[in-house]
Amino acid sequence: MSSASGGSQLxxxxxxxxxxxxxxxxxxxxxxxxxxxxxxLLATYSAAQWGGLDPRYAGFAIGALFIAPxxxxxxxxxxxxxxxxxxxxxxxxKDAEIFVMSIAAIxxxxxxxxxxxxxxxxIGLQATVFGPVKYSYxxxxxxxxxxxxxxxxxxxxxxxxxxxxxIVAGVTLNTFARGAAAVATAVLLLAIAGRVAAxxxxxxxxxxxxxxxxxxxxxxxxxxxxxAHRERxxxxxxxxxxxxxFFGSIFLTGLAPLARNNLGGNETVVTLLLSVFSIGxxxxxxxxxxxxxxxxxxxxxxxxxIGMTVFAADLYFAARGIAPMNSGTVMQxxxxxxxxxxxxxxxxxxxxxxxxxxxxxALIQTRAQKTHVARIVAANNILNALFxxxxxxxxxxxxxxxxxxxxxxxxxxxMNAAVAAYIYRLVPEFxxxxxxxxxxxxxxxxxxxxxxxxxxxxxxxxxCNHVSFIDAVLIMxxxxxxxxxxxxxxxxxxxxxxxxxxxxxxxxxASAKVDAATLHRAHESIEQALDEGEMVCIFxxxxxxxxxxxxxxxxxxRRIVERSPVPVIPMALRGLWGSFFSRYGGAAFSLPVDxxxxxxxxxxxxxxxxxxxxxxxATPELLMxxxxxxxxxxR
Numbered sequence: 001m002s003s004a005s006g007g008s009q010l011x012x013x014x015x016x017x018x019x020x021x022x023x024x025x026x027x028x029x030x031x032x033x034x035x036x037x038x039x040x041l042l043a044t045y046s047a048a049q050w051g052g053l054d055p056r057y058a059g060f061a062i063g064a065l066f067i068a069p070x071x072x073x074x075x076x077x078x079x080x081x082x083x084x085x086x087x088x089x090x091x092x093x094k095d096a097e098i099f100v101m102s103i104a105a106i107x108x109x110x111x112x113x114x115x116x117x118x119x120x121x122x123i124g125l126q127a128t129v130f131g132p133v134k135y136s137y138x139x140x141x142x143x144x145x146x147x148x149x150x151x152x153x154x155x156x157x158x159x160x161x162x163x164x165x166x167i168v169a170g171v172t173l174n175t176f177a178r179g180a181a182a183v184a185t186a187v188l189l190l191a192i193a194g195r196v197a198a199x200x201x202x203x204x205x206x207x208x209x210x211x212x213x214x215x216x217x218x219x220x221x222x223x224x225x226x227x228a229h230r231e232r233x234x235x236x237x238x239x240x241x242x243x244x245x246f247f248g249s250i251f252l253t254g255l256a257p258l259a260r261n262n263l264g265g266n267e268t269v270v271t272l273l274l275s276v277f278s279i280g281x282x283x284x285x286x287x288x289x290x291x292x293x294x295x296x297x298x299x300x301x302x303x304x305x306i307g308m309t310v311f312a313a314d315l316y317f318a319a320r321g322i323a324p325m326n327s328g329t330v331m332q333x334x335x336x337x338x339x340x341x342x343x344x345x346x347x348x349x350x351x352x353x354x355x356x357x358x359x360x361x362a363l364i365q366t367r368a369q370k371t372h373v374a375r376i377v378a379a380n381n382i383l384n385a386l387f388x389x390x391x392x393x394x395x396x397x398x399x400x401x402x403x404x405x406x407x408x409x410x411x412x413x414x415m416n417a418a419v420a421a422y423i424y425r426l427v428p429e430f431x432x433x434x435x436x437x438x439x440x441x442x443x444x445x446x447x448x449x450x451x452x453x454x455x456x457x458x459x460x461x462x463x464c465n466h467v468s469f470i471d472a473v474l475i476m477x478x479x480x481x482x483x484x485x486x487x488x489x490x491x492x493x494x495x496x497x498x499x500x501x502x503x504x505x506x507x508x509x510a511s512a513k514v515d516a517a518t519l520h521r522a523h524e525s526i527e528q529a530l531d532e533g534e535m536v537c538i539f540x541x542x543x544x545x546x547x548x549x550x551x552x553x554x555x556x557x558r559r560i561v562e563r564s565p566v567p568v569i570p571m572a573l574r575g576l577w578g579s580f581f582s583r584y585g586g587a588a589f590s591l592p593v594d595x596x597x598x599x600x601x602x603x604x605x606x607x608x609x610x611x612x613x614x615x616x617x618a619t620p621e622l623l624m625x626x627x628x629x630x631x632x633x634x635r
Contacts, residue, residue, distance in 0.1 A: 017141040020200040031190035033165025038183040059253035066124040070385035075220035078378025081132035083211040086204035094195040105184035136374035155285035163278035170271035224379035237360040246387035264324030280347040284354020299433030304356025305420040311349035312413035319406040436477025448478040450609035459530040464571040466539035468581035530564040548577035553620035565615035572630035574606040
C-alpha cells in the first residue's frame with residue numbers, strides 16, 4: 001500500500017485505492033440531489049401539478065421518505081457490507097441505481113408524482129446499503145494517518161456534489177421547456193457514469209466472510225449498539241453524528257421555504273442558499289485535516305458545535321428583518337440590506353458543521369471493533385434516520401403551530417447548545433481534547449517530533465519530564481490514541497475536576513508512606529490497562545519541577561514492567577519552563593516575574609518522542625538519561 005499520509009490529503013486523489021470510491025460517492029451524491037432537489041422545487045413551486053402537498057412541507061416529506069429505508073434496513077445493510085467483498089457489492093448497488101433512476105425518469109417525463117415518490121424511497125434504499133460499505137472501505141485501504149484526510153475528501157466531495165446537483169436541478173428546470181424530462185435524462189446519465197467508476201474499485205476482502213445474516217433488523221440493531229457502547233467514545237460519536245443530521249436536516253429542508261416565503265425569492269435564490277451551505281461544509285471538511293495535524297482530533301468537535309450554534313442563531317436575527325421580494329432573482333436578493341449577512345451565516349454555520357463531523361466519522365472507523373465497522377456504521381445510520389424523522393416531525397409541528405422558518409432555525413440553535421453542553425459534560429474527553437487543541441494551536445505553537453513512534457495499537461508505557469500543570473493535556477493532544485495518565489491522588493480528588501479525571505480513566509497514585517492502599521490499587525489498574533492494550537503515561541519524577549531540571553526518576557516504572565513487560569517510550573517536553581503553568585519564579589498561575597524569561601502567548605513548545613526501550617532495560621537511570629537527551633538544553 002502506498003502512502004499519502006506524509007503530504008497533503010489531496011495526494012489521495014492520485015491513489016487507485018481511493019479515487020474510484022471518491023467518484024462513485026461523488027456521482028451518486030450528485031445524482032441523488034439532482035433528483036431530490038428538482039422534485040422538491042417542482043413540489044414547492046408547482047404543487048398543484050406534482051401531488052398537491054403543502055409547499056411548506058414538501059421538502060420535509062421528501063427528506064423523510066428518502067431516509068425511511070435507513071431506519072428499517074440499515075442493520076441488514078451493515079451485515080452485507082461486512083460479509084461481502086466490497087467491490088462486487090458496490091457494482092451491484094450502482095446497477096440498482098440505474099434501475100431506480102429509470103423509474104424516476106418515467107415518473108418525471110409523464111408527470112406521475114406517485115412514481116417519483118416511489119423512486120425517492122428506492123434511491124433511499126440504495127443509499128442505505130451503500131453507506132456502511134463506503135465507511136468500512138476507508139479503514140481497509142487508508143492508514144490511520146490518512147483517515148481524517150480521506151474522510152474530509154469524501155465529505156467535501158459529497159457536498160460539492162450536492163452543490164452541483166442543486167445547480168443542475170435548478171438550471172435544468174429553468175432552462176428547458178420540458179425541464180422535468182431534462183432532469184430525467186440527467187439522472188440516468190449520472191447513474192451510468194457512477195457504474196463506470198465502480199468498475200475500478202479495487203478488491204476489498206470481506207471483514208467477516210463467515211457471518212450469518214440476522215434478518216431481524218431490531219435484534220441486529222440492538223446487538224450492534226451494544227458492541228458500540230463498549231467503547232464510550234464510539235457510541236457518543238454516533239450520537240454526535242446523528243445529532244448533526246437532526247440539526248442539518250432542519251436547515252437543508254428549510255432553505256427552500258425560507259427563500260420562497262420569507263425572502264420572496266425564486267428558484268435561483270434557493271439554489272444560491274443551498275450552494276453556499278454545500279461549499280461551507282466542503283471547506284470546513286477540508287480545513288479539518290489541516291487543523292487536526294493529520295490525526296483523529298476530536299478536540300475540533302466542540303469548536304464545530306460552538307460555531308454551529310452562534311451562526312445558526314445569527315441567521316435568525318439576519319433573516320427575520322428582511323421584507324420579502326416578489327419572486328426576486330439572486331441579484332435582487334443580494335442587493336437587499338442584510339442579504340450578505342444571511343449568506344455569511346449559512347457559509348460559516350456549514351463550515352463549522354464540517355469541522356464537527358469529520359473527526360467523529362474518523363473516530364468510529366479507528367476505534368470500532370474491526371470486524372464490525374460496517375455494522376456499527378449501519379447502526380449509526382439507523383440513529384441518523386431516527387433523528388432526521390424526529391426533526392421532520394418536530395419542524396412540521398412547530399411550523400404548523402405558527403413558527404416561521406427563521407424562528408425554527410433559532411430553536412435548532414438553542415437545542416444545539418443544550419445538546420452540546422450535555423454531551424460534553426457526559427464525555428469530558430471531547431472538551432479536554434478541545435482544550436489540548438486550543439493550547440497547542442492558539443495559546444502556544446506546539447511541534448510534535450517523533451510521534452510516529454507511538455504505536456497504533458498495543459500496550460505501551462510513556463514516561464516524560466514533568467514541567468507544568470498542562471503537561472498531560474499537551475501530551476494527550478499530540479497522541480493519536482487515548483492515554484491513561486497516572487496522577488497524584490491529591491490532584492485527582494480536587495472537587496469538580498475529579499469528575500473529568502474519572503471520565504478520562506486517570507489513575508490516582510500515592511507513595512507507600514502516604515497511602516499504601518492507593519498505591520496498590522494504582523498498580524492493579526495500570527496492569528489491567530496494559531493487559532487490555534492501552535497506553536499508560538507516567539511522570540517518573542513524581543512531582544512538577546521547581547527548578548526546570550529533572551529530578552531523579554523513581555522506581556515505579558521498573559516495578560510496573562516487572563509485572564507487565566511492555567515497551568517503554570521516553571518523551572520530553574521542551575519550552576514549558578517559564579510558562580504561566582510552570583513553577584518558574586514561584587507558584588504556578590501567577591503573574592510573570594520576568595517577562596523576558598517567562599514564555600507567553602504563542603511561544604514555541606515541543607514534544608519529542610524517543611525510541612522504545614525494551615522492558616528488561618527500562619531502569620530509572622536509563623529512562624532519565626533518555627528523557628534528558630531528548631529534552632536537551634531547552635527547558
